[in-house]
Amino acid sequence: MAEEQNNTTMVVFSGDLDKAIASFIIANGAAAMGDKVTMFFTFWGLNILRKENVQTPKKKAFMEKMFGKMMPQGPDKLGLSKMNMGGMGAKMMKKVMKEKNISTLPELMEMAKGLGVNIVACTMSMDVLGIDKDELIDGIDYGGVATYLGEAYDAKVNLFI
Amino acid sequence: MAEEQNNTTMVVFSGDLDKAIASFIIANGAAAMGDKVTMFFTFWGLNILRKENVQTPKKKAFMEKMFGKMMPQGPDKLGLSKMNMGGMGAKMMKKVMKEKNISTLPELMEMAKGLGVNIVACTMSMDVLGIDKDELIDGIDYGGVATYLGEAYDAKVNLFI
Amino acid sequence: MAEEQNNTTMVVFSGDLDKAIASFIIANGAAAMGDKVTMFFTFWGLNILRKENVQTPKKKAFMEKMFGKMMPQGPDKLGLSKMNMGGMGAKMMKKVMKEKNISTLPELMEMAKGLGVNIVACTMSMDVLGIDKDELIDGIDYGGVATYLGEAYDAKVNLFI
Incomplete structure (x- = not known):
């Protein structure tokens, strides 16, 4: 029964490295405990899912370009929400995390896929920001606010990040 | 019974255009599915509810002025949380959304009212920021943290935006 | 029974003064109504829990230093998430709140302790940011994502701030 499960959903609105790391740590923790986890990536959060330097066949309008x-194109290009200092803060944090053997964001994302975390890209935001499916990582789903709400109503923990 | 409903609440703390749009899209989606939705506007979120260029009869202290x-005074004056570039980012996003026939923030707010979304302004924040009831849009409620918590405990989805 | 209680949890990720005030007002409101409240401080949120000018015996690496x-070291040094203007905004807001007899952040934090709010510092973030237990205020707990999720699954209201 749905009521028995500790489902978790997150709206990942932010495209900041630190918030992305936090969201995947929570997602992977919940998934490792056997829970169903849905991450709904919208607005700047879509940048976390972008591939680097990909060329899309789609003809883009000026503003989309x-x-x-x-x-930022993908996890390696994200900045910090605070103390980013033109990217230096993000570099510092990545260096420290490596030294302390904490998983990097790309590793956390791989883990999430392995644990069956449901990654959903918001199609309306993709339309607004001019992001094509070809530009996002593989193995993800696509949906709108109804998709999100459907999952959120079955979940015990719902976060907006 | 309250337990049967998929009530939704949001604390709208942020006064950013992009986050305001996201919150109303979620609110309207939930309300359209027949759910009771309460949006509690606090701190910078109050700016979303401000009327433009309104004169209040209240005598304001220097800092309140x-x-x-x-x-920002109202939805048309809000900036983006990222890439605002002195307002140019917000203008760009509004232009793109118009071209793609996506509802603007003022339209989303009208829709929310029509769908019966409960809009509550945080009275303590109004006091801190020196915002008077005359300065906020009509048809809204006023309350404090107890009002918010009362709704949140009956809801399945509670977000802080 | 756990199901009967209106437990509340918050991930306090942000170290901004305004968001810290909002989180403690919600926490104290819920605790005053008799609910169990857990605040999980992670990343920049840890700065809210820092003591001022403390010397730790721990030998720190360059980046930790x-x-x-x-x-920012503790509640008096935090800035606003918006309109901080190099600290002037934070000073203005503190002045206004004092004039209006609204509790300051240090007072709200004392109140939270008195009301039995469970304050948990995220050990992984402490490790990343090089923050030692000696540098944080007394009377708090320490934990990781499993601690957080354990509380969140028993709670009705879960926020990410």
Whole structure:
């Protein structure tokens, strides 16, 4: 029964490295305990799912191209929500985490896939930001607010990050 | 019975255009599915509810005047949480959304009212920021943390945005 | 029974003064109504729990020292998430709150302790940011994501701030 499960959902709105790490640590922790986890990536959060330097066949409008160029392409390009200092903060944090043997964001994302975390890209945000399916990582789902709410109503823990 | 319903609450703390849009899309989606939705606007979130260029009869202290002048007045004046570039980012996003026939924030807010979404302004934050009832849009409620918690305990989905 | 209680949890990720105040107002409101409240402080949120100018016996690596120096030490040093203006915004808000007899953040934190709010520092974030137990306020607990999830699954209201 759905009521018996400790389902978890997250709206990942932010595209900051630190918040992305936090969201995947929570997601993987919950999934490792056997729970169903759905992460719904919207707005800047979509940048976490972008592939690096991908060329899409889609013909983009001027503003879509501009958004595309200016937004970070994938987990290695994200900045911190605080103390980013033009990217130096993000580099420092990645270095420290490596030294302390803490998983990097790409590793956490791989883990999430392995644990069956359901990764959903928000199609409306993709449309607004001009992001094509070809530009996002493989093995993810696509949906809108109804998809999200359907999962959230079955979940015990719902976070907006 | 309260337990049977999929009530939703949101603390809308942020006054960013992108986060405001996201919160109303979720609110309207939930309300359209027949759920009771309460949005509790606090701190910078109050700016979403401000009328433009309104004169309040209330005599304001120096700092209240300053906060009032510096904070955005209503949905058309909000900036983005990222890539705002002095307002250019917000303009770009509004232009793109219009081109793609996605509802604007003022339209989403009208829809929310029509769907019966309960909009509550946090009275303590109004006091801190020196915002008077005359300065906020009509048809909303006022309350404090107890109002919020009362709704949140009956809800299945509670978000802080 | 756990199901009968209106437990509340918060992940306090942000170290901004305004968000810290909001989180403690919600926590204290819920605790005053007799509910069990757990606040899980992670990443920048740890700065809220730091003592001022404390010397730790721990020998720190270069980057730990740098993070330690650059991050705000305790509630009096935090900035606002918006309109901070190099600290002036935070000063203004504290002044206004004092004039209106609203509790300051240190007072809210004392109240939380008195009401039995469970304050947990995230050990993984402490490790990443190089923060030692000696540097955090007394009377708090320590834990990881499993601690958080254990509380969240028993709670009705779960927020990420």
